[in-house]
Amino acid sequence: MSEPVGIDPLDELRRADPVDPDRLPFASLARLEARIQEAMMQETSQSRWRSGPRRRFLPALAGLAVASVALIAIVGGKTLTPVTAPGSSSSVGSASCVEQYSPANLARRTFAFDGTVTAIAGDSVTFKVSQRFRGTPAEEVTLTAMGMTGTTITSAGGPTLTVGDRYLVAGDDRFVWACGFTQPYDASVAAAWMEATAP
């Protein structure tokens, strides 16, 4: 959980930016504006021409969509049910999270603890640690909880952390992970975390 030292390598990348938006070729911008205007005009005239006949097919398309959804749901005579890991507070798919919450993925985090929020400053959150499952040697720890403090767009899979509330918290390095890896405290989930993170 240490801060990187020395020159920020991203500064070198910033200096290497191959394009200056203030010096874009005028001819290119002019061509683009003309193309976009033309495409919009074409689009508008085509949509007017199409709008009548297409409406007739809408009820049939809607029926087909409903039938497709029903077919997918009962495929093989089985009803599909969402699979949720124990203690998961998230319905967010793995596509928008770094990893899907599961006991196995929880066990790979560098820290996991049960703690109460004592302070929030921007995306930095200070926790008073009640029980350590992994890492976090200190009794109090300040971590980055991006998207979980209400200062930025709140991430799906939250939760939004609140001073005074108790949470089960897991993550890597100095980052608190969302998407089920951090969730409001629950004794049965805490027991599952203890088991999942046991050496």
Add this chain to the structure above:
Amino acid sequence: MSDDRRTAFDVLYAAHGRAVLAYALRRTTQLADAEDAVAETFLVAWRRLADAPAPPDVRLPWLYAIARRVLANQRRANDRRARLQLRVRQVPAVVGVATEDDQDGPAITALSRLRSDDQELLRLVAWEELSHAQIAVVLGITPNAVAIRLYRARARFEGVLHDVEQDHVKGIDPGRTSKGLKGRMFGWIRREQAK
């Protein structure tokens, strides 16, 4: 075409047209491809104008997200075309000739050696100068996931950059191992500005 819709689109284009062109230029190897991508991006934006986010600071990331998908489709189409040409004509792939202009610095070379998702994340931070929340809109992931992925991508970039700089010190030219992105960009812009 309603006047309100048209006005809203004109405001969007006037505010962000240049930024989206810069975004496309940074991710293509041909000026024509960048222009195609921007034209398609704004045509999609015109069709989906009702879906445009209201907060001003999220509108540009919304356009970048469209441009990202347009560029991905374009790359797939270009790859298919190149494979087809190779099969049909039985001609060798065109190999670029390195020139002084095509020499990239260590940062560009290091960037080109990373995974494509790391590259995109670092470009969005360093070149588009987006916040974590804005990057989340572009990539369709949570701001929390952005922070974690960026931390890792930054560490990988730092490691590769160090290696590239060491190669440079030893006399191994990093420009020969990269794609000459910066050189080509400046080349286009100089040629276009001369017109």
